[in-house]
Amino acid sequence: MISDNIAEVKDRVAAACLRAGRDPKEVTLIAVSKTKPVEALREAYQAGIREFGENKVQEIQEKSPLMPKETRFHMIGHLQRNKVRQVIDKAVLIHSVDSVRLAEQIEAEAARQDLDVDILLEINVAGEDSKYGFSLAEAEAALRKISHFKRVHIQGLMTIAPFVENPGENRDIFKKLSKFYVDMSHKNIDNVNMSVLSMGMTGDYEVAVEEGATMIRVGTGIFGIR
Ligand SMILES: *Cc1c(COP(=O)(O)O)cnc(C)c1O
Secondary structure, three states: OHHHHHHHHHHHHHHHHHHHOOOHHHOEEEEEOOOOOHHHHHHHHHOOOOEEEEOOHHHHHHHHHHOOOOOEEEEOOOOOHHHHHHHOOOEEEEEEEOOHHHHHHHHHHHHHOOOOEEEEEEEOOOOOOOOOOEOHHHHHHHHHHHHOOOOEEEEEEEOOOOOOOOHHHHHHHHHHHHHHHHHHHHOOOOOEEEEEEEOOOOOOHHHHHHOOOOEEEEOHHHHOOO
């Protein structure tokens, strides 16, 4: 079941890449396993998945010791500053850095634990009140500030697009973020590596891939409804 779903997602990613003239190897599938038991993660692992997305620090803490060593956990949910300490040594990438204050906290904890931490800046492209993230207007200033940190390394950008009936409605959101991503990469800012564009979920990942996503975060489409 889970393996069939993974195969279907991969087929759809390949088809979207073909339409866009992209190489499917450029797109990393993150299986979003939040709320799912470790048995489900193991099933996905058996089917070849190595990257898992969780939105709660506690779930990463609970599941990571129970998974094979090659498993990589991505923190994709809103991160409270008082939880930074517990997650920076367990997540390979924090997708959800939504304030300079949070980045400062990560910097301080990373220094304490003698770690380097890879992050993405979360951008609220649509400007939804219900969502975290920098607006596109403030993102460059934030990125430049965080680029001066020693332990925190920006690897790219992430967005959660609005919930829509027709995924095509999010194409403009993805296009805007993709354009900003390319603009920032051309600025060659020290300690800013624009190599990850994390966008697209179960409802809209094909459109996101067509618009340049390098990581997609798929939960329901792999593990079923939560
Ligand atoms: C839950 C979640 C996803 C996956 O959502 P699905 O619609 O189930 O694929 C992706 N990204 C984030 C940030 C999430 O919280």
